Amino acid sequence: MPPTENIAPDPDGASSTEASASGASASGTSTPAIEFKDVEKRFGTTTVLKNLNFTISPGERVALIGPSGSGKTTILRLIMTLEELTDGYIFIDGQPLTHTERNGRRVELPSKTTRAMTTRIGMVFQQFNLFPNMTVLENVIEAPIHVLKKSKDQAVQEARELLDKVGLAEKADEHPSRLSGGQQQRVAIARALAMSPEVLLLDEVTSALDPELVGDVLAVLRTIAETTDITMLLVTHEMQFAREVSDRVMMFDGGQVLEEGPPNQIFGAPRHERTRTFLSSVQ
Amino acid sequence: MTDNFTSLLDFLPQIGEGIQVTLILTLAGALGAMIIALVLGLSMTSTHAWLRIPARIIVEFFRGTSLLVQLFWLFYVLPLLGVELDPMSCGIGALALNYGAYSAEVVRSSILTVARGQWEAAIALSLSPARRMVRIIFPQAWALMIPSLATLLIQLLKGTAVVSFITLQDLTDKINQLRMSTNDTFFSFTVGLIIYFVIAWILQELMNLLERRATARLGRKRPNSRTERRLARRLARGEGGRHDADDTAAGKGVRP
Ligand SMILES: Nc1ncnc2c1ncn2[C@@H]1O[C@H](COP(=O)(O)OP(=O)(O)OP(=O)(O)O)[C@@H](O)[C@H]1O
Ligand SMILES: [Mg+2]
Numbered sequence: 001m002p003p004t005e006n007i008a009p010d011p012d013g014a015s016s017t018e019a020s021a022s023g024a025s026a027s028g029t030s031t032p033a034i035e036f037k038d039v040e041k042r043f044g045t046t047t048v049l050k051n052l053n054f055t056i057s058p059g060e061r062v063a064l065i066g067p068s069g070s071g072k073t074t075i076l077r078l079i080m081t082l083e084e085l086t087d088g089y090i091f092i093d094g095q096p097l098t099h100t101e102r103n104g105r106r107v108e109l110p111s112k113t114t115r116a117m118t119t120r121i122g123m124v125f126q127q128f129n130l131f132p133n134m135t136v137l138e139n140v141i142e143a144p145i146h147v148l149k150k151s152k153d154q155a156v157q158e159a160r161e162l163l164d165k166v167g168l169a170e171k172a173d174e175h176p177s178r179l180s181g182g183q184q185q186r187v188a189i190a191r192a193l194a195m196s197p198e199v200l201l202l203d204e205v206t207s208a209l210d211p212e213l214v215g216d217v218l219a220v221l222r223t224i225a226e227t228t229d230i231t232m233l234l235v236t237h238e239m240q241f242a243r244e245v246s247d248r249v250m251m252f253d254g255g256q257v258l259e260e261g262p263p264n265q266i267f268g269a270p271r272h273e274r275t276r277t278f279l280s281s282v283q
Numbered sequence: 284m285t286d287n288f289t290s291l292l293d294f295l296p297q298i299g300e301g302i303q304v305t306l307i308l309t310l311a312g313a314l315g316a317m318i319i320a321l322v323l324g325l326s327m328t329s330t331h332a333w334l335r336i337p338a339r340i341i342v343e344f345f346r347g348t349s350l351l352v353q354l355f356w357l358f359y360v361l362p363l364l365g366v367e368l369d370p371m372s373c374g375i376g377a378l379a380l381n382y383g384a385y386s387a388e389v390v391r392s393s394i395l396t397v398a399r400g401q402w403e404a405a406i407a408l409s410l411s412p413a414r415r416m417v418r419i420i421f422p423q424a425w426a427l428m429i430p431s432l433a434t435l436l437i438q439l440l441k442g443t444a445v446v447s448f449i450t451l452q453d454l455t456d457k458i459n460q461l462r463m464s465t466n467d468t469f470f471s472f473t474v475g476l477i478i479y480f481v482i483a484w485i486l487q488e489l490m491n492l493l494e495r496r497a498t499a500r501l502g503r504k505r506p507n508s509r510t511e512r513r514l515a516r517r518l519a520r521g522e523g524g525r526h527d528a529d530d531t532a533a534g535k536g537v538r539p
Binding site for chain 2: 080081082115116118119121122123125127129130131132133142143146147175176177178188191192195
């Protein structure tokens with residue numbers, strides 16, 4: 001595989017943004033890439049997440065595992081601002097994402113500010129969600145041109161490089177509907193990477209695929225994990241894959257982190273009975 | 284009968300004028316309706332209540348009151364308020380408001396029918412709400428709304444006949460004049476039916492063309508294409524064994 005930097009060229013050099021915001025409360029040395037602070041999420045009267053606190057370091061690969069309904073998808077959707085935060089704060093690179101504390105009160109940030117924050121975050125969905133009214137190439141260049149304000153030539157060139165890296169260079173001018181699920185998902189990955197995200201969110205990206213197509217998508221993700229320093233948060237039922245690529249595994253249950261640790265520990269010697277039952281149910 | 288045709292020939296220029304009035308009303312009314320539909324339809328999908336609620340009220344008001352009364356209101360009441368419009372503007376205005384309200388509902392529901400995942404992917408790429416609508420959501424909603432808009436367009440064409448109540452000499456009015464001069468009700472109204480039908484048919488074909496283009500852009504199979512319709516007719520006739528020049532590969536594909 002060709003070298004790395006091109007997969008996701010960091011727009012402004014590095015994640016050296018000053019830890020200006022109040023969120024950098026972690027005692028660690030560097031500002032966390034993602035921080036959840038007292039996060040609460042309710043849907044109507046059902047509380048899905050409550051008092052959730054965790055931090056993720058820059059460049060870390062974290063696998064979220066846990067039984068169905070434990071809130072894994074909700075966590076990713078909150079980071080992508082697809083769900084509204086009921087209470088608490090999320091910080092990306094030390095800066096507040098949707099809400100901030102001002103004079104002791106929790107205030108919502110203007111939507112433009114939030115949108116500027118989300119440009120650092122990319123997400124790949126279970127159902128790919130490619131835009132059917134555009135070709136593969138147009139899917140990939142849309143946001144770089146209109147959000148990052150890149151020139152069309154530059155966006156096209158970078159898009160072609162990315163499509164080449166996910167093995168779909170020759171499909172650039174096809175319509176998404178003419179691609180297999182696995183190919184569509186690889187386009188979706190290229191589309192997310194074209195925004196040079198600092199954080200990449202992956203929600204069960206292979207679970208809508210026919211088994212024989214899963215391998216190609218996982219191979220692409222493995223390459224990204226090996227060749228970039230993007231912070232990755234992945235929800236997966238592919239335990240083998242989680243074990244391979246992650247630095248840390250967080251086991252969720254009922255909206256809380258039940259236990260966490262390096263993959264060897266969680267998969268090899270889980271401390272909690274519930275983790276054991278969960279792991280034996282998926283393997 | 285020959286007398287009828289001579290009177291029809293004599294009358295042709297007049298009928299031509301009538302067709303012209305009807306077409307202007309239809310096309311200008313449709314254009315106005317589309318603009319109103321976009322503004323009101325998009326407002327009704329807004330998350331801001333101050334946009335959504337007034338738009339909803341306007342739509343319900345114009346859907347709930349009859350076209351004829353709206354027309355009379357523009358023609359007879361507005362002058363009392365000091366605004367005098369010529370009959371043509373009143374006709375176009377009433378048609379645009381009435382059909383605009385109906386079309387707004389089509390616009391709204393088509394936009395909300397676009398898959399959630401499309402909105403979410405657009406948010407995940409940080410596209411602004413305006414970009415998201417223009418580049419992602421609307422092009423997909425457009426393909427969904429054309430069939431309903433086509434139906435409304437044909438209804439609008441038929442609705443133009445009410446303008447003869449406000450002194451406009453449209454096709455219906457001219458046909459009525461033809462009837463009075465020939466004294467043959469059957470003949471005159473049949474001519475009228477045929478002309479309306481031909482206009483409606485042309486409009487429908489144009490809308491079909493638009494729909495095929497819109498769906499082709501989504502990379503979907505083009506519904507209702509000419510070959511497909513031919514195929515459907517052939518299937519309906521239960522035909523199997525024809526081998527003439529016109530029997531294309533598409534036709535062969537469906538035989539068991
Ligand atoms: N839009 C919603 N409205 C109401 N409840 C919701 C909504 N989205 C999620 N929930 C609820 O929130 C809880 C957590 O859902 P979430 O999708 O985050 O779980 P998950 O861990 O991703 O599960 P799975 O492994 O099945 O994907 C579930 O109980 C679910 O029913
Ligand atoms: Mg989930």
